[in-house]
Amino acid sequence: MKIENPNPLQWNFSKRSQQLQSSAIREILKITMRPEITSFAGGLPSPATFPVERMKAAFDTVLTNQGKIALQYGPTDGYGPLREWVADSLSTDGAKILPEQVLMVSGSQQGLDLLGKVLIDEGSKVLVETPSYLGALQAFSIYGPDFISVPSDEQGLIPSAVEEMGKGARLLYSLPNFQNPTGRTLPLDRRLALVEACARIGLPLIEDDPYGALSYRNDPLPKMLNMNPSGVIYMGSFSKVLTPGIRLGYVVAPVPLIRKMEQAKQAADLHTAQLTQMVVYEAVKDGFLQTHIPTIRKLYADQCQAMLDALQTYFPAGTSWTKPEGGMFIWVTLPAHIDSGALLKEAVEQHVAFVPGAPFYANEPQHNTLRLSFVTVPPEKIRAGIERLGKLIAAKL
Amino acid sequence: MKIENPNPLQWNFSKRSQQLQSSAIREILKITMRPEITSFAGGLPSPATFPVERMKAAFDTVLTNQGKIALQYGPTDGYGPLREWVADSLSTDGAKILPEQVLMVSGSQQGLDLLGKVLIDEGSKVLVETPSYLGALQAFSIYGPDFISVPSDEQGLIPSAVEEMGKGARLLYSLPNFQNPTGRTLPLDRRLALVEACARIGLPLIEDDPYGALSYRNDPLPKMLNMNPSGVIYMGSFSKVLTPGIRLGYVVAPVPLIRKMEQAKQAADLHTAQLTQMVVYEAVKDGFLQTHIPTIRKLYADQCQAMLDALQTYFPAGTSWTKPEGGMFIWVTLPAHIDSGALLKEAVEQHVAFVPGAPFYANEPQHNTLRLSFVTVPPEKIRAGIERLGKLIAAKL
Numbered sequence A, B: 001m002k003i004e005n006p007n008p009l010q011w012n013f014s015k016r017s018q019q020l021q022s023s024a025i026r027e028i029l030k031i032t033m034r035p036e037i038t039s040f041a042g043g044l045p046s047p048a049t050f051p052v053e054r055m056k057a058a059f060d061t062v063l064t065n066q067g068k069i070a071l072q073y074g075p076t077d078g079y080g081p082l083r084e085w086v087a088d089s090l091s092t093d094g095a096k097i098l099p100e101q102v103l104m105v106s107g108s109q110q111g112l113d114l115l116g117k118v119l120i121d122e123g124s125k126v127l128v129e130t131p132s133y134l135g136a137l138q139a140f141s142i143y144g145p146d147f148i149s150v151p152s153d154e155q156g157l158i159p160s161a162v163e164e165m166g167k168g169a170r171l172l173y174s175l176p177n178f179q180n181p182t183g184r185t186l187p188l189d190r191r192l193a194l195v196e197a198c199a200r201i202g203l204p205l206i207e208d209d210p211y212g213a214l215s216y217r218n219d220p221l222p223k224m225l226n227m228n229p230s231g232v233i234y235m236g237s238f239s240k241v242l243t244p245g246i247r248l249g250y251v252v253a254p255v256p257l258i259r260k261m262e263q264a265k266q267a268a269d270l271h272t273a274q275l276t277q278m279v280v281y282e283a284v285k286d287g288f289l290q291t292h293i294p295t296i297r298k299l300y301a302d303q304c305q306a307m308l309d310a311l312q313t314y315f316p317a318g319t320s321w322t323k324p325e326g327g328m329f330i331w332v333t334l335p336a337h338i339d340s341g342a343l344l345k346e347a348v349e350q351h352v353a354f355v356p357g358a359p360f361y362a363n364e365p366q367h368n369t370l371r372l373s374f375v376t377v378p379p380e381k382i383r384a385g386i387e388r389l390g391k392l393i394a395a396k397l
Helices: A024-032 A052-070 A080-090 A108-119 A134-141 A159-165 A188-201 A255-269 A274-284 A288-314 A340-349 A379-394 B024-032 B052-070 B080-090 B108-119 B134-141 B159-165 B188-201 B255-269 B274-284 B288-314 B340-349 B379-394
Strands: A102-105 A125-128 A146-149 A171-174 A205-208 A232-237 A249-252 A329-333 A369-373 B102-105 B125-128 B146-149 B171-174 B205-208 B232-237 B249-252 B329-333 B369-373
Touching: A024 A340, A052 A274, A052 B052, A080 A102, A080 A232, A080 A249, A080 A274, A102 A108, A102 A255, A108 A134, A108 A205, A108 A232, A108 A249, A108 A255, A108 B255, A125 A134, A134 B255, A159 A188, A171 A188, A188 A205, A255 B108, A255 B134, A274 A288, A288 A329, A288 A379, A340 A369, A340 A379, B024 B340, B052 B274, B080 B102, B080 B232, B080 B249, B080 B274, B102 B108, B102 B255, B108 B134, B108 B205, B108 B232, B108 B249, B108 B255, B125 B134, B159 B188, B171 B188, B188 B205, B274 B288, B288 B329, B288 B379, B340 B369, B340 B379
Parallel strands: A125 A146, A125 A171, A171 A205, A205 A232, B125 B146, B125 B171, B171 B205, B205 B232
Antiparallel strands: A102 A249, A232 A249, A329 A369, B102 B249, B232 B249, B329 B369
């Protein structure tokens, strides 16, 4: 029942798909999953932080009490009680967030894709930090934007440039807390200045905040969302505070944008798994995260400190790095003549890995940068890995 | 900490997003969820068929034995053992399917979106059946294709027209088994002719098959995939044979297309929930579906027969309908002067609902058609609802 000698298909892919390439990071991760390698390359949270028993109990409760509902199709905008929970958790006295401003998505990466889909035309101006989150650059790229890299320094994006550069742009994408890839945090005065600049020129400001809860101090900075709920699009995720393998995040935005994104989501995947949303609601509704998140902070803060100490001890003069106050990443700048892509090949031979910095730049990559994650490696391995890396760098000076 | 009197944003949505509108069906579903309404409008499987205990046990097993892996990020192409299971279950003696030809997706709706993303440019020719599945029309529409409606009759798409109409097209989308919306099945000779026609002109042939397993006879027709694995893109789903609320489906295609779709998926949502894939594998690996699916078939077959009997009894001369051999839907054609959209308003007043047929046409809608689902309504309610509907129609003759 098979036809004879069919012609092989000549694939005629869409123009937009020429933009697609496999993420440099995910390709590296494949290599670095070999057990002998100490990998600082991952962007994965530590499995030690996953509340397996809590999740197991929540699945059991939901399937026992509401199994037929949880396993049925659900609404595109998300599970009502969870949207309410998100809205409440983001509301402040001055800025109340309503459930209808919340769209549940299949991980915040999907939020980025939907934003690109409904806001970006070919050639649209899109402002990004320097450097910026690679996953956002990838998600937006497929829609053909003209990326504008906003000047940034060790405190993050410099708001004074935005009003001039952002005229006529479709959005500004920012990650203000413990940024991926740099680990830097946008200070309060810059947040206010940025929110004001965007409001003056009517530029939608994306506040991507997957790491915000992972502050090593107990006083995270105010969210830009609450400074101007009618101009800021906030993106949150359960990946870093609960578990990533369930793929659950949310977008909070003014209602006209949420409705448009809801329509785009309906065409993209109908809705996010109803069961997952009900289980996460069951797991978090009683304040579980308030006791759970401090245990993640403690683990990551200790490992961050171990890496900062090791860098101080083993990295040669001429190198510099960020000192994150939360999150998962440290960003290293090497002397200008060292290409971190070439360095990675040698490092892998020495059984240590990191992510080269170049792919994080929308324009003009700086090849002497690299990203280190400290969250999945215990302190003694951090020290040994950083020592080996430091020696490789020192040999090039 | 809130800025004063910000200008409200003037949304500048992308050109492609002008295509977006909320699905007519989902809007109707909102009305028809009122308990007093007998709804034949849904496309939802019957919750009576959901194997809640089996799923609960599978979640428990996976979280107990492999919790940390299941809750971590996973590979974009999907969970290896499940991809193998899919490949094995689709292989025939003459046409072996390999795991690398399988991409796991977040429901087959996502497969449609990814196909559109990588294959359709603005103005690309896309061939569809007359009528066609609304979710596919929506998913593709956002990429701006020029839809060509292939002539179809009560046996489905007529292959002889394809070779001429399909030259230079990017894909042909078909749903050969118990089609949504018509319930019709493409006969074996047409399958072979269609596969051959597409192969001759190098046209990728999409075989969307969410209902294939729900045959009321025990001999489903051979898949087009197995007639030409190098030219057919097959889409499957766990929604109709296990449960839809978990959002899990798969695409089977030649490797160059799978790799391109994998890159698109990485940018769209990184990957489909690892936990869900591991749990579904756990639930199905020992042949569970072979005993479970017959129970779904039995339920739906009985209700289908109840609806066919009721139509025969209560619908007036001048109306006609399909006689499905599987799946979830019956398609009714009314006398040409009756608009099913207007009829729906009256029907809802009589506490009975259906889906008007017009949105299922890519071009030239036939307003005297409508779709009935029989899967969630028990036989006595089917009879009463069809009787009320028949009286409304008879009053218009």
